[in-house]
Amino acid sequence: MAKLVVNQALVGDIKQLISICPFNAMEDRNGELVINAACKVCKLCVKKGPKGAVEYMEEEVKTIDKSQWKGIAVYVDHIDGVIHPVTYELIGKARELALKINHPVYAIMMGSEISAQCQELLHYNVDKVFAYDKKQLDRFKIEPYTAVFEDFVQKIKPTAILMGATPVGRQLAPRLAARVGTGLTADCTILDINENTDLVQIRPAFGGNIMAQILTPNHRPQMATVRYKVMDAPERNTDKSGEIIQCEIAADKLQSKIQVLDIIAKEKEQFIEASEVLVVAGRGIRKEEDLNLVTELADLLGGQIACTRPIMEAGWLEAKRQVGLSGRTVRPKLIITVGVSGSVQFAAGMNNSEQIIAINKDENAPIFKVAHYGLVGDLYEIVPELINKIKLSKAV
Amino acid sequence: MNILVCIKQVPDSNKVEVDPVTGVLKRNGVESKMNPYDLYALETALRIKEQKGGSIHVLTMGPGQAAGIIREAYAMGADQGVLISDRKFGGADVLATSYTISQGIKMAGEFDLILCGKQTTDGDTAQVGPEVAEWLNIPSVSNVSNILEIGDRDITVEMDMTHELEITKVQFPCLLAVDKDIFMPRLPSYVKKLETKDREITVITLADLEDQDERHYGLNGSPTQVERIFPPEVNARRELWNGNGMELTEQLFQKLKDLKFA
Ligand SMILES: Cc1cc2nc3c(=O)[nH]c(=O)nc-3n(C[C@H](O)[C@H](O)[C@H](O)COP(=O)(O)OP(=O)(O)OC[C@H]3O[C@@H](n4cnc5c(N)ncnc54)[C@H](O)[C@@H]3O)c2cc1C
Numbered sequence: 001m002a003k004l005v006v007n008q009a010l011v012g013d014i015k016q017l018i019s020i021c022p023f024n025a026m027e028d029r030n031g032e033l034v035i036n037a038a039c040k041v042c043k044l045c046v047k048k049g050p051k052g053a054v055e056y057m058e059e060e061v062k063t064i065d066k067s068q069w070k071g072i073a074v075y076v077d078h079i080d081g082v083i084h085p086v087t088y089e090l091i092g093k094a095r096e097l098a099l100k101i102n103h104p105v106y107a108i109m110m111g112s113e114i115s116a117q118c119q120e121l122l123h124y125n126v127d128k129v130f131a132y133d134k135k136q137l138d139r140f141k142i143e144p145y146t147a148v149f150e151d152f153v154q155k156i157k158p159t160a161i162l163m164g165a166t167p168v169g170r171q172l173a174p175r176l177a178a179r180v181g182t183g184l185t186a187d188c189t190i191l192d193i194n195e196n197t198d199l200v201q202i203r204p205a206f207g208g209n210i211m212a213q214i215l216t217p218n219h220r221p222q223m224a225t226v227r228y229k230v231m232d233a234p235e236r237n238t239d240k241s242g243e244i245i246q247c248e249i250a251a252d253k254l255q256s257k258i259q260v261l262d263i264i265a266k267e268k269e270q271f272i273e274a275s276e277v278l279v280v281a282g283r284g285i286r287k288e289e290d291l292n293l294v295t296e297l298a299d300l301l302g303g304q305i306a307c308t309r310p311i312m313e314a315g316w317l318e319a320k321r322q323v324g325l326s327g328r329t330v331r332p333k334l335i336i337t338v339g340v341s342g343s344v345q346f347a348a349g350m351n352n353s354e355q356i357i358a359i360n361k362d363e364n365a366p367i368f369k370v371a372h373y374g375l376v377g378d379l380y381e382i383v384p385e386l387i388n389k390i391k392l393s394k395a396v
Numbered sequence: 397m398n399i400l401v402c403i404k405q406v407p408d409s410n411k412v413e414v415d416p417v418t419g420v421l422k423r424n425g426v427e428s429k430m431n432p433y434d435l436y437a438l439e440t441a442l443r444i445k446e447q448k449g450g451s452i453h454v455l456t457m458g459p460g461q462a463a464g465i466i467r468e469a470y471a472m473g474a475d476q477g478v479l480i481s482d483r484k485f486g487g488a489d490v491l492a493t494s495y496t497i498s499q500g501i502k503m504a505g506e507f508d509l510i511l512c513g514k515q516t517t518d519g520d521t522a523q524v525g526p527e528v529a530e531w532l533n534i535p536s537v538s539n540v541s542n543i544l545e546i547g548d549r550d551i552t553v554e555m556d557m558t559h560e561l562e563i564t565k566v567q568f569p570c571l572l573a574v575d576k577d578i579f580m581p582r583l584p585s586y587v588k589k590l591e592t593k594d595r596e597i598t599v600i601t602l603a604d605l606e607d608q609d610e611r612h613y614g615l616n617g618s619p620t621q622v623e624r625i626f627p628p629e630v631n632a633r634r635e636l637w638n639g640n641g642m643e644l645t646e647q648l649f650q651k652l653k654d655l656k657f658a
């Protein structure tokens with residue numbers, strides 16, 4: 001069994017060694033160096049401390065036969081039969097990984113009256129769709145969904161399972177991982193696979209300040225969740241391929257202590273802080289009615305309209321839509337500023353956004369120091385034309 | 397009603413850096429605090445107790461100094477505190493952490509309701525709650541954004557599913573992971589702090605647990621292994637595009653498609 005052992009004789013300067021530990025897990029107890037419960041076994045003391053002072057002892061671990069586990073499975077995420085698009089993105093990723101190790105790609109779907117959905121999945125180049133189509137599975141309930149998934153894992157033995165980091169996936173994945181006693185890595189941003197079928201899982205840690213590369217070397221299946229819009233969606237093929245396999249499960253496994261009483265569609269979120277996409281109107285907008293252009297673009301991108309202070313002061317938009325030092329701080333996935341100069345006070349409220357696109361006709365506008373993509377041009381030429389293009393592409 | 401709330405001590409800030417040469421984590425200032433999301437879980441427990449009576453346990457797994465957040469919970473109104481602490485629990489991933497916590501809960505008593513925060517600010521997985529429920533073999537609901545009705549045998553909650561709200565009724569015993577903002581957490585009370593300053597904290601070590609097999613805990617009980625850490629790529633690229641309106645629009649449209657927004 002793995003553990004850290006202290007050789008007191010080799011410790012030397014005890015304070016020096018204690019200072020190496022980033023987790024405060026070493027203490028000086030009457031001149032003896034002790035490791036306490038804060039230890040995360042990061043092994044920095046082994047690597048950075050005096051040679052031999054702290055040693056990492058590992059015992060042989062029982063290894064598993066990885067060749068018994070085959071296929072990359074994707075959970076088909078849905079609410080009331082409406083498939084979440086992250087599912088297709090993960091199918092695309094699964095195919096890419098599967099090609100490297102010559103494994104099949106599986107989709108697993110559980111629900112009620114889901115044959116049309118299963119047919120649709122065949123347009124995305126999966127080898128097999130495992131369908132658990134039961135009245136009791138009409139709505140997501142944790143116990144029957146976990147039981148069905150466990151049944152699938154035991155019968156099919158996939159080497160890896162990918163799930164969307166959606167409200168359903170984030171509950172179901174950990175239940176399944178604990179049920180089958182395996183590892184689960186949340187919110188992976190990069191996935192790769194080694195020849196020996198080990199899934200290389202990379203995720204941000206410490207609030208995105210560092211990245212961690214994680215392996216599940218001795219357990220199968222390997223499980224990872226991925227957020228929506230992190231992986232690329234594959235094209236839908238006009239032809240179908242692969243087959244649907246209807247699966248049975250004993251009725252007693254479908255019981256639940258949860259009762260879904262109602263599902264209510266939410267009103268559109270009204271806080272700009274909660275929006276993943278923002279389009280910001282600045283004083284480059286000449287008249288109040290021109291704000292309609294900005295609103296329309298925001299709607300088409302699934303986001304909301306926000307503004308700079310002068311627009312709010314003019315009474316064109318409410319104070320809660322103002323971004324900046326005296327307004328709201330926002331960190332959306334995408335922010336497009338139109339006719340915004342980019343004053344320090346404005347930028348302070350948005351410069352941590354993931355993607356910043358600015359449209360301004362003044363090449364020297366400070367906003368271009370903040371923007372990842374800056375368009376030097378007239379918003380009245382660009383925005384209406386962009387709206388047309390997006391509408392056209394959606395109509396196809 | 398017997399309620400248990402899982403709370404965790406987390407570093408005060410996420411400001412860490414990786415030394416690009418040695419690949420070593422540089423962590424400045426190790427001040428700690430209660431995971432902010434767990435304050436909402438504790439507040440939920442206090443409100444339920446106000447309505448239904450009963451008692452509130454808080455439980456944390458961590459080093460000895462994590463007792464500090466139990467004191468803080470006492471000052472907010474928690475009745476009893478449990479600290480699960482043992483060097484053998486070090487290096488635990490989600491599976492080992494949740495298993496240890498579930499073992500600790502079994503030792504702490506019988507509970508109708510277990511509450512967790514949405515996620516931690518350091519582990520940041522939102523997985524520990526559901527895995528604890530799995531080990532205890534009880535139903536669980538995450539993303540709980542409101543408590544609608546507390547019956548004698550069940551609780552009706554609102555689960556936030558991003559675009560819809562699901563109203564579900566769950567039988568006790570169960571575990572709920574509550575969202576931020578479900579209820580505004582109260583501040584610790586100075587009077588309560590004084591009142592509880594000598595209140596005991598139950599410490600549970602490996603030797604107190606039902607399962608004492610070391611292989612199930614800490615690094616040894618963790619299927620996942622961190623292979624390496626490295627600094628993220630910073631999006632420092634800046635591009636300035638010139639051209640006529642039509643060209644710029646086409647370029648922007650393609651970019652939005654690449655970024656998967658259009
Ligand atoms: C203490 C303090 C706090 C403040 N807090 C905030 C705050 O929270 N939020 C905030 O926004 N401001 C705040 N301000 C005000 C801030 O300093 C700026 O005055 C304000 O942000 C400017 O808004 P703007 O960019 O919309 O307007 P302007 O600075 O007038 O910029 C308009 C831009 O539009 C461009 N433009 C014009 N026509 C077109 C066209 N047809 N096509 C393309 N581009 C065009 C121009 O080149 C110009 O760069 C604060 C100021 C102070 C002193």
Ligand SMILES: Nc1ncnc2c1ncn2[C@@H]1O[C@H](COP(=O)(O)O)[C@@H](O)[C@H]1O
Nearest residue numbers: 402457512513515516519521522523524
């Ligand atoms: N070490 C711990 N001790 C007690 N509770 C914990 C611990 N780790 C996680 N939790 C609980 O599980 C929730 C989710 O944590 P995480 O999966 O780390 O994001 C937290 O909000 C806590 O309620």
